[in-house]
Amino acid sequence: MSGQAPDFWFRRRGPLATALRPLGAAYARATAKRLAQGPRERVAAKVICVGNLNAGGTGKTPTVIALLQKLEGRGLRVHVVSRGHGGTEKGPLRVDPMRHPAERVGDEPRLMAAFGPVWVADDRAAGARAAVAAGAQAVILDDGFQDPALAHDLSIVVADAAKGWGNGLCIPAGPLREPVAAGLSRADLVLTIGPPQTQQAFTARWPSLPVPRLTGRLETLRMGMDWKGLRALAFAGIGHPEKFFASLAAEGAEIVRAEALADHQPFSPRLLTRLETESKMLGAQLVTTEKDAARLPNAFRGKVLVLPVRLKIDDPAALDERLAALFPGKARR
Structure with a gap:
């Protein structure tokens, strides 16, 4: 999704959301009809889908990176398949950050390619087949939860703990790509990302989920950088830029x-x-996110500092159990 999500999506249902609700219901029916197509293709590797129910940012990219590193820690050859939102490439194409600009492959694949092999493909099944042909034992499907092409061996729904699922309505009446109940009926795990106070607010709003819930938070990767007192002109083109500023x-x-x-x-x-x-x-240093930095021209990149973040899962036991079942004999290192 481009642009910023409307504020009314995350408030109590008002007159605008109510007026748009029939359109949201039609959107939900269209999603359900698309997902009913099948059968889904299976490839010769385990497919782990990282998706969401909301349009816009929920923390999928940090989740993919964390999962990629966790699986590599088990000795697995892991590839990521992404549609490459914002890029022109149809693929399947293996991303080379040195050769492929964000305009071609998208900013998220370019960022993720620093951590492991990434493919962009409009046809996610074709992308997964290309990854398997290149040696992948596990394929992480980035943002493919509402795509009916591939069978998933593990599906993780990521949610922003502060925003939750908004007013519970589908686009354009609310932020949802599909109703919560319908989406979670296909999920194996829910991961909510945010500090403790927002996790508590999420629990109060959605106290009972049909699948196990993980909680996590984004932590700054300091790498020796001292930000104290730095005058900054901060800019961000992500789903919720206010989180970066905070x-x-x-x-x-x-x-x-x-x-x-x-x-x-x-x-x-x-x-x-x-x-x-x-x-x-202003006498200020330009500062942005890792994802935004992936879109900057090389000639401008040196003028901007980046605040990197990594996902920290509070208790990964439920995730580790499922990974152990998918990959027996591949113990954590």
């Missing part, structure tokens, strides 16, 4: 200007010139 402020940076861009917004020369000019006028 994380940067929590590290001690002084945010003198925060620019929220549309999700996956391209960095035009005009936009970059404006950001650089404003940062000089």
Whole structure:
């Protein structure tokens, strides 16, 4: 999804959401009809789907990276298959960050390719077959939960603990790609991401889920960087840029200007010139997210600092159990 999600999606159902509810119901029926197509294809590798019920950002990319590293820690050859949102490539194409710009393969695949092999493919089944042909023992399907092409051996639904599933309605009346009950009926695990207070709020709103729930949070990867006192012009084109601004402020940076861009917004020369000019006028350092940095032109990248984050799962026991069942004999290292 491009652009920022409407505020009314995450409030009590008001007149606008009520008026749009019939369109949301039609969207839900269309999703259900598409998902009923089948049978789904199976490939010669285990397929783990990381998806969501909401349109927009919920933390899928950090989850894919964490899962990739966890599986590699078991000695598995792991490949990621992504549609490459924001890119023009139809694929299947194995992403080379040195050769393939974000305009071609998308910012998320370019970022994930720093951690392991990533394929972009409009046809996710074709992408999975290409990954298997290249030696993959496990395929992580990035954002394929509502795609009926592939059979999943494990499906993880990721949710932002603060936003939850919003007003519980489908697009355009709410943030959902499909109703919560319908989506969770196909899920194996739910992962909610956020600090403890938002986890508690999620529990209060959705106290009972039909599948086990994991909780986790995004932690800053400091790598020796001291952000305290840094004057920053922060910019982000992600699903919820306010979370990035809050994380940067929590590290001690002084945010003198925060620019929220549309999700996956391209960095035009005009936009970059404006950001650089404003940062000089304010005496501030440009700072952005890893995902946004993946879209920056190489010539501009050195002018921007990046605040990297990694997913920390509070208690991964339920996930580890399922991975052990999928990959017997592949113990954690």
